[in-house]
Amino acid sequence: MKLPAKSRLEHVRKLNMCTNCLRSSYTVESCVSDGCRECGRKHNTILHFRERESSNIDQVNHSKPLEKSVSDVSVTNERNNISETERSSVTTHASNKEKAEFLLSTALIDIKDKFGKFYTCRLLLDSGSQSNFIRKDLCNTLQLNKQSVNIPVAGISQSSLNISEKSKATIQSKYNAFKIELPFLILDKITENLPISKVKYENLQIPKNIILADPTFHLPGQIDLLIGASMFYELLSIGQVRLGDHLPILQKTKLGWVISGGVPYHATDRANKQQ
Structure with a gap:
């Protein structure tokens, strides 16, 4: 069941997330992601309230220093007035001025093909999409049915592409027994x-x-699926x-x-290579 905006806001506050990009560990004032596409205020579009209520969202997350910045790719279907967001790159900065890596939430799951057989793949949980x-x-390997669409994708670097399927x-x-059918837009990468x-x-x-949902989270690997905000909150359980x-945070x-979260640079493979 999809949560109303007020319930989403309460959940975000409980998890100490930035109310603008919905990630942990830094303040909304320091967040460089774009604000709400409905009212222009500095909160995520999925947390948008009507009229005066939206101002309440801008008053949370004031306690932690900047640890990362995120570049977004925006996806807009002009005819249907649909807006999508895909996280495309991440740079991180530890508060002690030491370079750091940032782990994003990944999981290994099973996905069903056209004939009912399941395959293991790796997904990224991205509340900003x-x-x-x-x-x-992967879609071709699974022989999944496809439908044609025309969704232009524009990045902040002014590069663009069209999602056609x-x-x-x-x-x-x-x-566990959790299973669900979801819609997906198809991307080459x-x-x-x-x-x-490597961490x-x-x-x-x-x-x-x-x-762990992904025992290989510390090893560089291909991302096969991305699960966005529409399903993100339904996947969360109580436990952190x-x-x-x-250091990163574990979320059930x-x-x-x-x-997910920052990892000190000295705890990565790149630090070893520079020694």
Whole structure:
């Protein structure tokens, strides 16, 4: 069930997320992402309230320093007045002025092909996107039915492309009975391999009782699917573990525990290569 704007705002506050880009660990004043497309205020469009209520959203998340900035790719269907957002690149800065990496929430899930057989693939959870995306090669491998669309995609660098196809697919958790059919826009490539460089797993001290949605989260790998905001909140479960200052956060979901947040540069493979 989709949450109303007020309930979404309460959930965002509870998780200590930025109300503009819906990510953790820094303040809304420092956020460089675009504001609401409805009223222009500095909050996410999916948190838009009517009239005076929208001003309440701009008064949260005032406690933490800037740790990252995000570049977005905006997707707009002009005829149907539909707006989509895809996260395209991430740069990070630790508060101690040391370069850092930023882990985005990934999960391994099973996806069903045309004949009912399931395959394992890797997805990215992105609360800043208003659509779901699937990699074209995967869609072809699964032999999923496609429909023609015409959605122009424009990035902040003024580059653009048209999304010409969409599909539907059933995904299910590897760790419980959760299963759902979702719509996807089809892209040749969703993003670069994530994370950008290998992260030292042992430095994060993840509790042994945590069942990770993606046990390979620390290894650079291909992203096959992107799940956007329309499903993001429905996947969240009660449960969060903070691993420490300037370290990622573990969030419980219906797909298992996902990990997201800054990682000190010295805990990455790139630091070793420069020594």
